[in-house]
Amino acid sequence: xxxxxxxxxxxxxxxxAAAAAVAHHLGARAIGEAAAKEVSxxxxxxxxxxxAVVLAAFPNLFHLHPTPRGIAxxxxxxIIDSAGNYxxxxxxxxxxxxxxxxxxxxxxxxxxxVAWLSPLPHEDAGLTVAFGYAATVLVVLxxxxxxxxxxxxxxTFIPAIxxxxxxxxxxxxxxxxxxxxxxxxxxxxxxxRAFLIAGIGLAVWGRRAVPRLRxxxxxxxxxxxxxVILQYLLLYKALTLNSVGVALTLANVTPALVLLGGMLFxxxxxxxxxxxxxxxxxxxxxxxx
Numbered sequence: 071x072x073x074x075x076x077x078x079x080x081x082x083x084x085x086x087a088a089a090a091a092v093a094h095h096l097g098a099r100a101i102g103e104a105a106a107k108e109v110s111x112x113x114x115x116x117x118x119x120x121x122a123v124v125l126a127a128f129p130n131l132f133h134l135h136p137t138p139r140g141i142a143x144x145x146x147x148x149i150i151d152s153a154g155n156y157x158x159x160x161x162x163x164x165x166x167x168x169x170x171x172x173x174x175x176x177x178x179x180x181x182x183x184v185a186w187l188s189p190l191p192h193e194d195a196g197l198t199v200a201f202g203y204a205a206t207v208l209v210v211l212x213x214x215x216x217x218x219x220x221x222x223x224x225x226t227f228i229p230a231i232x233x234x235x236x237x238x239x240x241x242x243x244x245x246x247x248x249x250x251x252x253x254x255x256x257x258x259x260x261x262x263r264a265f266l267i268a269g270i271g272l273a274v275w276g277r278r279a280v281p282r283l284r285x286x287x288x289x290x291x292x293x294x295x296x297x298v299i300l301q302y303l304l305l306y307k308a309l310t311l312n313s314v315g316v317a318l319t320l321a322n323v324t325p326a327l328v329l330l331g332g333m334l335f336x337x338x339x340x341x342x343x344x345x346x347x348x349x350x351x352x353x354x355x356x357x358x359x
Contacts, residue, residue, distance in 0.1 A: 079311035080359050082304045083320020084327075089301035091324045091331075094171050096294035098162045100287060109291070110155050111271025117295045118264035121257055133255035134262075140253040143243045148266035150243075152274075154236030155267060160229040172213045173230035175322040178206050178315055180238030185314040188242045190250070201354045202319045208351035212344050213325030241314045249310045256306035260299065316358045326351045 101109050125132045136144070161170045182199055247254050254262070301321075308317035326348040332338040333345065 079308050079317070080320065080356060082308040082311065083317055083355070084323070086301045086304035086308060086321035087324045087327055089297045089304065090321065091171075091328045093294055093297040093301055094174070094324065096290055096297065097159070098170075100290045100294050101159055101162045109159050110152075111268045111275065113159075113291050113295065114155070114264040114271070115268040116292055117299055118261055118268060120292075120295055121261035121264065121299060125257060125261060131255070131257050134253070134258050136253050137251070140247055140251055143247060144254075144259075144262065144266070147240050147243050147247070148263055148270060150236050150240040151263065152267045152270040154233050154240065156271075157229040157233035157236065161233060164229065170230055171328070172210045172325050173227060174233060175209050175213075175325055176206060176231065176234035177238040177241070178202055178318040178322055180235045181241050181318045182315040184239050184242050190242065190245065190314065198313075198358050199315065201358045202315050205319050205323065205351045205354035205358070208347050208354065209323055209325050212347040212351065213329055238318065241309065241318055244306065245309045245314050248306055256303045256310075259306065260302050312359065319355050319358060323352055323355050 100113070158174065161174060182202060244259070247259060248256065305317065305321045308320060311317075312320075329344055329348050333340050
C-alpha cells in the first residue's frame with residue numbers, strides 16, 4: 071500500500087473519532103431530562119431527513135441495489151443498532167460524560183471476535199489484534215475519571231457496555247452491505263438505516279417516542295445529527311478500506327483525542343501521565359493499519 075492510499079483509511083477513522091467526540095458532547099445536552107426512548111426515534115428521523123435532502127439535491131450520491139439477502143441483513147443491522155442507540159441515550163441520561171465516553175469506546179473489543187466468527191476474510195493477524203486491544207484499553211484507562219466511576223452503580227455501566235456490544239456486532243453486516251456485496255453506498259445506507267431505526271422506535275414506543283421537546287433541544291439534536299452523520303459516513307468509508315476491527319479501533323480513539331484537544335486548545339491542565347498513554351493509544355491504532 072502506498073503512502074497516500076494508507077493515509078485515506080487512517081484519516082477516515084480518525085475523522086470519525088473527532089466527529090464522534092463532538093457528537094458525544096452534544097448528546098448529553100440533547101437528551102436533557104428526556105428518557106432514551108423519547109429521543110432516539112426523533113433523532114434518527116432528523117438524520118434521515120437531512121440525508122434525504124442531500125441525496126435529493128445530489129442524486130449521483132444515491133446508490134441502492136438491494137437483494138433479498140441484503141434487505142434481510144439491513145433489517146438485522148437496524149434492529150441491532152436500534153438497541154445500541156437506545157442504550158447509548160440511556161448512557162447519556164444516567165452517566166457522567168467522563169465515565170460514559172470511555173465505556174462507549176469499547177466497540178472494537180467486541181468487533182474483533184464477531185468478525186472472526188463471521189465468514190469475512192480474516193485480514194487481522196495476531197499483532198494487529200494485539201495493537202487493537204492495546205489501543206482500546208489505553209483509551210479507557212487514560213480517559214476514565216476513576217473518582218466519578220466509584221460514584222456510579224452497576225446499572226449505570228450496563229447500558230454503555232450493551233451499546234458498545236451492539237455497535238461492535240453491527241459493523242460486520244454493515245461491511246457486507248458496503249463492500250462485500252456493494253448493495254449500498256455510505257450515505258444511502260445511513261439514510262435508510264436512520265429511517266428504519268426511527269420507525270422501529272415508533273413501533274415499539276408509540277406516542278412516547280415523539281415527546282414534546284423544547285426548541286432548544288431540537289436545535290441541539292439537529293446540530294448533533296450533523297456530526298453523527300459525518301462520524302458514520304467516515305466510519306463506513308473506513309470499513310470499505312480496512313478490516314472491521316481496524317476501522318472501529320481508529321474510530322474509537324475519541325476520548326484520547328478529546329483529552330489532547332482539551333489540553334492543547336482549551337487550556338486544561340497538562341498532565342504527562344495522561345498525555346503519554348493517549349499518544350500511545352493513537353500510535354497503537356495507527357500501527358494496526
